[in-house]
Amino acid sequence: MNQPKSLINCAVLVARWAEVVSHHLAFALAVDIFQLRVLVKIAVRASFRGYEPDSSKSERSIRSGFRNMLVTYFITSMGLSAMSAVCGNLITYNTLIISYGMMMTAFAVLIEYNDLILNADDAEILFSKPITSQTIYWARLITLTIFVLLYSASLLLMPSMASFRFAKSKFYLMPFSFLIMMIGCLVSAFLVVHLYVQLLKRFDPNRLTGLLTYFQAGFSLVLFYGYYKLLLYKQAAGSVSIARAVENVQAAASSGSNPFNLILDQSVVFYFLPPSWFAGSIDLLLGDTTLRTLNLSMTALCVIVGVGLVMFKVATASYLHHLVAHALDSQSLPGLRDAGEVTHSRTDDQQWRLRGILSRFKSALRSTVGSSFPPLTRGIYPFFGIILFYFLYGIENKNFLIDIFQAHSGTDVLGAHSVYVLLPLCVLIATNATKYCSDWRAAWIFYAAPVELRQFHLGYRLATLGRIYGPIWLLLLLLYFFKMSLGPLLLQMLALFLIILFLLSLSFLFDPHLALSQAPRLHAGFLKFTLILALLVAIAQGILILEYISSKHEISIGVFYLALMIVTALWSLFEFSQLKRLEPVIV
Amino acid sequence: MxxxxxxxxxxxxxxxxxxxxxxxxxxxxxxxxxxxxxxxxxxxxxxxxxxxxxxxxxxxxxxxxxxxxxxxxxxxxxxxxMGFVPETGALYEKLTPLEYLEMVGQLYRIQASEIRRKSHEFLEYFDLAEQRNTRMTSFSKGMKQKVVLSAALLHNxxxxxxxxxxxxxxxxxxxxxxxxxxxxxxxxxxxxxxxxxxxxxxxxxxxxxxxxxxxxxxxxxxxxxxxxxxxxxxxxxxxxxxxxxGVEDKIEAFAKAITNGREANAASSQTEEEHEL
Missing domain, CATH: 3.40.50.300 (P-loop containing nucleotide triphosphate hydrolases)
Structure with missing residues (x-):
C-alpha cells in the first residue's frame, strides 16, 4: 500500500524538480514559459488549419489534412522499408534511410515550414507586445521540433522496424534506434534554421530566397548523384551496383539469386557523410564496438552537442532584428504585379482576346517562375536536381530508358516506369506551386476581368506546358533520340505528351481552382500525388497486360493509344466544363 | 498651475x-x-x-x-x-476572434476570466458576437479591423x-x-x-x-x-x-490618361461649340 504512495510522491518530487529547473533555465534564457506555451499552442493550431471559412468543415479538414500527411508518408515509408531487402548490412541500410529522412526534413523546413521560423505577421502582431525575442525564438523552434518529429516519425517508423531484419534478436532496442533516426532529422532541421538565420544577416531576404532556390537545385543533384557516383557505384568487390539495377534484376530473376547486396563504399568519403554518423550510433547500440562505429558515434554526439550550442547562440536579440527586416522587406514583395497588369495595361478590346491573355499570363508566370516570386521557385527548384539526376542516370545506363511498347516483362517495365513517376512529380510540383500562392487574394482579378474563366485557364495551361513541361519533354526527346528508332520515339513522345495533358486535367479535377488563387497550406497535394502515382503505375501495368493479352504488339499499341486519346479528350472536356462551377476567392 | x-x-x-x-x-x-x-x-x-x-x-x-x-x-x-493598431491590420487569420483575443490577453498576462469577459463584451460592442467562433479567414477588412482594435484595447x-x-x-x-x-x-x-x-x-x-x-x-x-x-x-x-x-492640373491629366484623351477632348470641343453658339 505504501509503495504506490511513495512512488507517487517520488513522481511529484521529480515533476517539481523539473519545473524548478525549467524555470531557472527559462530565466537564464530570458524566456517566459507561460508566453512560450501560448505561442506554441497557437502556432500548432494555426499551422494545421486551412483557409476554409466554415468552422465545422475546417475542423474536419484539419484532421484529414494531418491524417493525409501521415498516411502518405507512411505509405512512402513502406516502400523505403523494402530497401532492407536489397542492402547487404545494417549500416548501409540505415545510412540510406537516415539520408532520406534528413534530406526530406531539410527540404521541408526550407519549403513548407519556413514560415514557422520567420513569419512576417509576427512582426506586427507580437513585437508590440511585452514579449522577449528569445521567447518568440524558442516558441518557433519548439513548434518546428513538433512538426519535424511528427514528419520524421511517419517517415521513419516502418524503415526503423525493418532495419531489425539485420538484428532480429534485439528488436526490443527498436525505440532507441528510431529515436536516433529522429535526432538525425532534428539535427538536419536545426542546421537549416541556423544556416537560414546566418545567411539573413548577410543577405537581404529576397536575394537570399533566390540564392536558396539555386542552392536547393544544386544540393539535390549533388546529393543524389553523390550517392550514386561516390558511394554506391564504387562498391566493395562482389557486391552489385545500383547503377545497373535493371540489368541486375533481370539477371537475378533468371538465375533465381538475390539481385542486390548493397554495401556502402568503405572509403574516407563515408566518414564525411552525416547520416552515417547516426547509422554508426545505431550499430553501436546494437553491439558493434568496432573503431569505425565508435568514431562515427562520437562524431554524431559531437554534432548533436554542437548543433545544440549553436541553437542557443542564435537565441539572441539579432533574431528579432532580422525578423523585422524580413517583415519589412516582404511587404514590398512584388507578388502578382504582372498579373495585375492584365487589367491595368489594357488599351482596347483586342488585347482581351486569347493571344493577349496568353501573353499576359505567360508574363505573369514568367515573373512568378523567376526570382520575383519566391514561394514558387522554392517549390520547384529543389526538384530540378532530381530531374537532372534522372537524365544523367539515363544517359549512363542504357537499360534505364526503355520504350514501354517493347517491354515484355515486369523488369523491362521497371526502367520505363521511372519516367512515369517523374512526370506526375513534375505535374504535381508545378500545379501545386502555381496554384498556392501567398498573394492568392489578388486572384479576384481573374473573376473581375471581362474574360471567361476558361480562357484564363487555357492560357495558364499553355503557359505551364510551354514553360515547365515543354523543356522536360524536349530533354526526354533528346535522350530517347539516342536510344530508340524514329517510330517508337515518336509514339513514346506522343504518349508522354498525352499523359501530361491527362495528368494536368486530373490534377485540376482533384483540386478545382484557378492558378495563383489558393492560399498556401501545409502538405497540399500529398494524397493527390499518391493517387496519381498509383494511377500511373496502373497505366504502365495496363500496357503490360495488353501486351500479354494481345497476340500482336501493334494491336496492343493501337488499343493503348486509342484509350489514352479518348480518355484525355473526355477528361479535358470535363475539366473545362467544371470551370463554370468555380467560386470566386474571398478577398 | x-x-x-x-x-x-x-x-x-x-x-x-x-x-x-x-x-x-x-x-x-x-x-x-x-x-x-x-x-x-x-x-x-x-x-x-x-x-x-x-x-x-x-x-x-x-x-x-x-x-x-x-x-x-x-x-x-x-x-x-501601450496598445498598437498597425496599419496593415495584421492578425493570425486562421484563428477565431475569441482564440486570437485569448492569445493576446495571455501574452499580457491577463486573468483568464477577465479575458473571456472582455472578449465577449468587445466583440458584442463591435457586432461580432455571432462570429466569435468563426475563423477570421472569411472576415471582411472591417471585421478584422474590429478584432485588431479589440486586441489593442484588451489590456486597458x-x-x-x-x-x-x-x-x-x-x-x-x-x-x-x-x-x-x-x-x-x-x-x-x-x-x-x-x-x-x-x-x-x-x-x-x-x-x-x-x-x-x-x-x-x-x-x-x-x-x-x-x-x-x-x-x-x-x-x-x-x-x-x-x-x-497643382491638384487641379493633376486631376485633369489623370482623367485624360484614363480616357486616352477622348472624352476630355470631346468635352473641351463641346465647350468650344457652346461658346461659339
Missing amino acids: SPDPAFLEVSQLRKTFGSQIAINDISFSVRQGEILGYLGPNGAGKSTTLKILAGLLTPDSGNISIGGINLQQDPLKAKKR PDLLLLDEPLNGLDANTVLMFKGVMRRLADLGKTIIYSSHILEVVERVCDRIAIIHQGQIVAEGSITQLREMTQSPSLELIFKELTKTG
Missing part, C-alpha cells in the same frame, strides 16, 4: 533604411489625456514613427519615454502600457498608438469609435492617431503634428495651425504645409 507632464516624449528620433532617410530628427510630446493627430502624405514617415514607438523597429538614434519608462532600455515594461493600455484605425470600418462603427477615443482621452489615456481622414482628425484630436518627408513641419492645436498658415480648414493647412500644389 503647471501643465500636465508629458506621458509620451519623443526626442530627436531618426531612422534610415539603407540610404533612404525615413524619419529625421523628430521630436514631440503628448500629455496624458491628449489625442495627437499624426498627419502626412503617403511615405512621409507616419507608420515608421508609430512602428518605432510600438517597439517594432529600432531607431538609429533618439529617445522615447513612455510614462517615464525608456522604451529602448526597458521595452517589456513600456510595451505593457495607457498609451494607444493607432495607425489608420478606421480602415474598412462601417459608418456606425466609425461614429462609435470616435466617441470611444474621446471618452478614453477624458479618462486619462494618451492617444496618437495617425490617419488620412482629415475630417476625423479635425474633430477628434486635441493637437495635430504634420510630418512631411520624414520631418515634422508643423505642430499645434487646430487653431494654432490656422493662425500659422492663415488657412481656414485643415485640408488647406495640410495642402499648404505638405506643398501639395
Whole structure:
C-alpha cells in the first residue's frame, strides 16, 4: 500500500524538480514559459488549419489534412522499408534511410515550414507586445521540433522496424534506434534554421530566397548523384551496383539469386557523410564496438552537442532584428504585379482576346517562375536536381530508358516506369506551386476581368506546358533520340505528351481552382500525388497486360493509344466544363 | 498651475533604411489625456514613427519615454502600457476572434476570466458576437479591423498608438469609435492617431503634428495651425504645409490618361461649340 504512495510522491518530487529547473533555465534564457506555451499552442493550431471559412468543415479538414500527411508518408515509408531487402548490412541500410529522412526534413523546413521560423505577421502582431525575442525564438523552434518529429516519425517508423531484419534478436532496442533516426532529422532541421538565420544577416531576404532556390537545385543533384557516383557505384568487390539495377534484376530473376547486396563504399568519403554518423550510433547500440562505429558515434554526439550550442547562440536579440527586416522587406514583395497588369495595361478590346491573355499570363508566370516570386521557385527548384539526376542516370545506363511498347516483362517495365513517376512529380510540383500562392487574394482579378474563366485557364495551361513541361519533354526527346528508332520515339513522345495533358486535367479535377488563387497550406497535394502515382503505375501495368493479352504488339499499341486519346479528350472536356462551377476567392 | 507632464516624449528620433532617410530628427510630446493627430502624405514617415514607438523597429538614434519608462532600455515594461493598431491590420487569420483575443490577453498576462469577459463584451460592442467562433479567414477588412482594435484595447493600455484605425470600418462603427477615443482621452489615456481622414482628425484630436518627408513641419492645436498658415480648414493647412500644389492640373491629366484623351477632348470641343453658339 505504501509503495504506490511513495512512488507517487517520488513522481511529484521529480515533476517539481523539473519545473524548478525549467524555470531557472527559462530565466537564464530570458524566456517566459507561460508566453512560450501560448505561442506554441497557437502556432500548432494555426499551422494545421486551412483557409476554409466554415468552422465545422475546417475542423474536419484539419484532421484529414494531418491524417493525409501521415498516411502518405507512411505509405512512402513502406516502400523505403523494402530497401532492407536489397542492402547487404545494417549500416548501409540505415545510412540510406537516415539520408532520406534528413534530406526530406531539410527540404521541408526550407519549403513548407519556413514560415514557422520567420513569419512576417509576427512582426506586427507580437513585437508590440511585452514579449522577449528569445521567447518568440524558442516558441518557433519548439513548434518546428513538433512538426519535424511528427514528419520524421511517419517517415521513419516502418524503415526503423525493418532495419531489425539485420538484428532480429534485439528488436526490443527498436525505440532507441528510431529515436536516433529522429535526432538525425532534428539535427538536419536545426542546421537549416541556423544556416537560414546566418545567411539573413548577410543577405537581404529576397536575394537570399533566390540564392536558396539555386542552392536547393544544386544540393539535390549533388546529393543524389553523390550517392550514386561516390558511394554506391564504387562498391566493395562482389557486391552489385545500383547503377545497373535493371540489368541486375533481370539477371537475378533468371538465375533465381538475390539481385542486390548493397554495401556502402568503405572509403574516407563515408566518414564525411552525416547520416552515417547516426547509422554508426545505431550499430553501436546494437553491439558493434568496432573503431569505425565508435568514431562515427562520437562524431554524431559531437554534432548533436554542437548543433545544440549553436541553437542557443542564435537565441539572441539579432533574431528579432532580422525578423523585422524580413517583415519589412516582404511587404514590398512584388507578388502578382504582372498579373495585375492584365487589367491595368489594357488599351482596347483586342488585347482581351486569347493571344493577349496568353501573353499576359505567360508574363505573369514568367515573373512568378523567376526570382520575383519566391514561394514558387522554392517549390520547384529543389526538384530540378532530381530531374537532372534522372537524365544523367539515363544517359549512363542504357537499360534505364526503355520504350514501354517493347517491354515484355515486369523488369523491362521497371526502367520505363521511372519516367512515369517523374512526370506526375513534375505535374504535381508545378500545379501545386502555381496554384498556392501567398498573394492568392489578388486572384479576384481573374473573376473581375471581362474574360471567361476558361480562357484564363487555357492560357495558364499553355503557359505551364510551354514553360515547365515543354523543356522536360524536349530533354526526354533528346535522350530517347539516342536510344530508340524514329517510330517508337515518336509514339513514346506522343504518349508522354498525352499523359501530361491527362495528368494536368486530373490534377485540376482533384483540386478545382484557378492558378495563383489558393492560399498556401501545409502538405497540399500529398494524397493527390499518391493517387496519381498509383494511377500511373496502373497505366504502365495496363500496357503490360495488353501486351500479354494481345497476340500482336501493334494491336496492343493501337488499343493503348486509342484509350489514352479518348480518355484525355473526355477528361479535358470535363475539366473545362467544371470551370463554370468555380467560386470566386474571398478577398 | 503647471501643465500636465508629458506621458509620451519623443526626442530627436531618426531612422534610415539603407540610404533612404525615413524619419529625421523628430521630436514631440503628448500629455496624458491628449489625442495627437499624426498627419502626412503617403511615405512621409507616419507608420515608421508609430512602428518605432510600438517597439517594432529600432531607431538609429533618439529617445522615447513612455510614462517615464525608456522604451529602448526597458521595452517589456513600456510595451505593457501601450496598445498598437498597425496599419496593415495584421492578425493570425486562421484563428477565431475569441482564440486570437485569448492569445493576446495571455501574452499580457491577463486573468483568464477577465479575458473571456472582455472578449465577449468587445466583440458584442463591435457586432461580432455571432462570429466569435468563426475563423477570421472569411472576415471582411472591417471585421478584422474590429478584432485588431479589440486586441489593442484588451489590456486597458495607457498609451494607444493607432495607425489608420478606421480602415474598412462601417459608418456606425466609425461614429462609435470616435466617441470611444474621446471618452478614453477624458479618462486619462494618451492617444496618437495617425490617419488620412482629415475630417476625423479635425474633430477628434486635441493637437495635430504634420510630418512631411520624414520631418515634422508643423505642430499645434487646430487653431494654432490656422493662425500659422492663415488657412481656414485643415485640408488647406495640410495642402499648404505638405506643398501639395497643382491638384487641379493633376486631376485633369489623370482623367485624360484614363480616357486616352477622348472624352476630355470631346468635352473641351463641346465647350468650344457652346461658346461659339
